[in-house]
Amino acid sequence: MNEKIWLSSPHMGTNELKYIEEAFKTNWIAPLGPHVDNFEKDICTYTGTKQAAALSSGTAAIHLALILLGVQSEDEVICSTFTFSASANPILYQGAIPVFVDSEPDTWNMSPDALELAITSRIKLGKKPKAIILVHLYGQPAKIREIMEIAVKYDIPVIEDAAESLGATYDGKMTGTFGKLGVYSFNGNKIITTSGGGALVSDNEELIKKARFLATQARDPAPHYQHSQIGFNYRMSNVLAGIGRGQMEVLSDRIKQRRANYDLYKNELSTMDGITFLSEFRNTFSNRWLTCILVDPKKANITAEEIRIGLEKENIESRPLWKPMHLQPIFENFPYYGDNLSTKLFEQGLCLPSGSNLTPTDLERVIKNIKSLYVIKNKKL
């Protein structure tokens, strides 16, 4: 059997281990410490945000963002439907109600038109949304300017879920820094990883201070344990923040490599009938976290799922695009606005192996196999 090719696996640089050893030597194992402080500074420097809190996950960051914006039971929160469930689950942690908004074709992210329709419809029902969770999927920034204009017009704060888009920009400004709060993830398959982790960012110092307080069990300033609010255990450990410091040093290289993967796939595969790629929308710079293709079965004579299964037989991992939230059993009864573009993306899409540690031989193997699946399928007809 050929060696496994993963969709997106961790890729360590040279200094991660050095930082971990430093934590061990100084016994800064538990819980916070200098790596956490420095990792937060590194995130601020790279993204241009003023404040960052390193947390245990991106999901925790979204949850805290909702709490900081005062989202409570029965409140409504707008969320992109085309995303991973972690964008929406924290809405339910708060007992609030997600209102899902579909995608537009240029970036596959939240449609500004559907967003405005959702807001005006909910306001007519007397339920003005408390927040908007805007996702930048697969590293491609959404139509941020249009979305922010609508958010300002109706005075609704935006939480940017930039879990997949660290380092991607819109008009030269980093995703995650446009909304009132931004979220990054350092989960194992993201563009950089701390094995598990996340960050909440904002230009508002009070909000991030409050996030750190809530993330460390909401201890009031007193020598004994005194609590007047519900707290969480959501902070990042100093050992993992050491990995994060090493990873921040190589983030720009990782983006370069992932963009090169995309360019190679596009050169090799876009000439094939029925295969299309998501282009970089004007004024945006994608980190190309994952390279995704759409396969139109009528033109290609093969489906995305047939390609996925064919690759799996060759020990190559690929994956369907995210299944929209409004089609998920846990979310299907919540309000939804849009034209079901996300359903088509789910049905026709495939994420190709996109790790920054793939070798030229690996990439060639993926491309060769997709091409031969094509030929075999078309011969049979």
Ligand SMILES: *Cc1c(COP(=O)(O)O)cnc(C)c1O
């Ligand atoms: C990964 C991811 C998250 C969650 O991040 P974790 O660190 O895994 O909790 C949230 N939203 C999106 C879009 C993601 O891809």
